[in-house]
Amino acid sequence: MRRIPRRTSKDQPVYEAVTRGIVVRVVSEYQSNHSDPLEGRWFWAYTIEIENRGSETVQLISRRWLITDALNRTEEVAGPGVIGEQPRLKPQEAFRYTSGCPLTTASGEMRGAYQMLTDDGEVFDVEIPAFSLHLPEARRVVN
Template identity: 60%
Template sequence: MYQAKTRQIIVTVKPAYLEEQSEPSENRWVWAYRVEIENAGEVTVQLESRYWEITDASGHIETVAGPGVVGEQPVILPGDSFTYTSGCPLSTPSGIMRGRYQMRTDEGEAFEVEIPAFSLDLPTDNRVLN
């Protein structure tokens, strides 16, 4: 697991290789990643948008940005958390993801929350990035 903390918001990511969805002979490797966003602070926050930077083993970088996550813009109360699962295909057998969320407090203050960089590696390989 990978974890980062920004302003009492703790983001934990756990990636998993999806062998059944991958086709190495066609240069397609697929991972799922589970993200938990925990509000350890004292103010309510809402996740408004996300930004991801995905780098494959050959150094190709793809960015993904947009509103919310998995079609939601969750409101996270103090002491509460929000968990979701998403996925990422790569054209190489390893890579790395990193990013950030744009959050807003219930008082209207906007701020960014770091998503920890995490490796996408085959279970049979040693981690080579991150």
């Protein structure tokens, strides 16, 4: 497993983890139009790309998120698939989706895992790298 921080053209960090040839890349972006700091609501969108660089076909069965806010409160969110889908990825295929996360503090982090299933019936976890949820003017680091 390896993690590689990169930057997008907007100078946003790209968080990456590789597990068994499955690459997970994440970019997050603060959504001021969906946030209301006076009401204690901050919202981030995140885009995830899952790329199968391995030699076997896999299907994303479920997800498990750990969402931690600036007060170190952690919420676990788990369920089948992502955005209502359970994508099946052949070698060299990728799947990308965008979702969102509200917080009651101005910063936090997310991390987690996808449960994958091979065509041979083997189940294994793929790391979703920890990524920062910080305001654009804040220093961009994982808590």
